[in-house]
Amino acid sequence: MPDLSGKTAIVTGCASGIGAATVRRLRADGAEVLGTDIDPSGETVCTEAGARFAVQDVADIALWPEIVAQAGEAFGRLDILVNNAGIVVSLSIEDVTDEAWDRVYGVNIKGTMAGCRAAIAAMKENPGGSSGSIINIASTSAMAALPNDVAYCSSKGAVRVLSKSVATHCAKQGYKIRCNTVIPGATETGILHKAEEEIPGLMAAVAATSPMNRLADPAETAAAIAFLASDECPFMTGAELLVDGGALSIHPGF
Numbered sequence: 001m002p003d004l005s006g007k008t009a010i011v012t013g014c015a016s017g018i019g020a021a022t023v024r025r026l027r028a029d030g031a032e033v034l035g036t037d038i039d040p041s042g043e044t045v046c047t048e049a050g051a052r053f054a055v056q057d058v059a060d061i062a063l064w065p066e067i068v069a070q071a072g073e074a075f076g077r078l079d080i081l082v083n084n085a086g087i088v089v090s091l092s093i094e095d096v097t098d099e100a101w102d103r104v105y106g107v108n109i110k111g112t113m114a115g116c117r118a119a120i121a122a123m124k125e126n127p128g129g130s131s132g133s134i135i136n137i138a139s140t141s142a143m144a145a146l147p148n149d150v151a152y153c154s155s156k157g158a159v160r161v162l163s164k165s166v167a168t169h170c171a172k173q174g175y176k177i178r179c180n181t182v183i184p185g186a187t188e189t190g191i192l193h194k195a196e197e198e199i200p201g202l203m204a205a206v207a208a209t210s211p212m213n214r215l216a217d218p219a220e221t222a223a224a225i226a227f228l229a230s231d232e233c234p235f236m237t238g239a240e241l242l243v244d245g246g247a248l249s250i251h252p253g254f
């Protein structure tokens with residue numbers, strides 16, 4: 001298990017799914033955690049895990065410095081940011097509205113960018129010198145597109161390259177701040193349950209795309225996040241960890 005004792009973290013989208021599992025995992029590995037979510041029920045998840053909680057709409061980018069300051073006031077430093085909050089609005093290129101596009105991009109990419117920017121400003125000033133690990137959550141939909149989710153897929157594609165730009169900027173500046181991407185495959189969370197309501201049978205169909213023939217447990221994704229958050233991988237930056245049960249590794253005919 002990675003040792004995160006002495007480290008402090010912000011995890012967005014903590015009220016359910018991968019975010020909730022990540023709060024629990026980082027706490028179990030010893031980190032102090034501030035979980036945030038637009039949904040106030042995130043407080044229950046955080047309280048049960050011994051974490052702090054703040055209501056945050058990640059797309060409200062003016063609020064990001066305040067959230068980072070809250071972590072600084074509570075813990076004295078910021079070591080880890082997990083940009084996990086994400087939304088899907090299922091529309092194809094022919095149907096997508098300007099409003100839906102802006103909403104998805106506001107959360108998935110603008111919010112992630114603003115989180116990186118605010119976290120770097122704080123991580124540069126950590127006691128003892130710059131240090132930190134930023135983990136952005138993309139999706140296998142950023143590697144193989146879903147025809148009905150044009151905004152989601154393309155925003156997650158942008159997250160992948162955003163992470164690489166952040167990673168290389170920080171490295172070139174001499175900051176000891178790493179930035180990596182976790183790419184989950186189909187994971188049993190709120191997003192999939194919502195999609196199942198619209199498309200009955202979707203979860204089983206998606207599970208069948210993995211050679212393991214199952215969905216991921218959010219805790220399995222959180223384990224990859226905890227690894228990247230830790231000091232176990234100091235030369236990993238700009239990297240992508242695929243947590244998809246082999247779904248993208250198998251030839252489509254098998």
Ligand SMILES: NC(=O)c1ccc[n+]([C@@H]2O[C@H](COP(=O)([O-])OP(=O)(O)OC[C@H]3O[C@@H](n4cnc5c(N)ncnc54)[C@H](O)[C@@H]3O)[C@@H](O)[C@H]2O)c1
Binds near residue numbers: 012014086185190
């Ligand atoms: N579940 C999957 O199959 C899957 C696959 C690939 C990638 N992902 C990604 O994993 C991440 C977590 O999703 P999940 O599967 O746990 O879904 P989820 O719906 O269970 O959790 C998402 C959380 O984000 C919060 N959120 C939504 N909009 C927000 C906003 N504007 N500000 C703050 N919080 C907001 C929600 O309230 C929710 O608690 C997302 O970025 C998602 O795109 C999920």
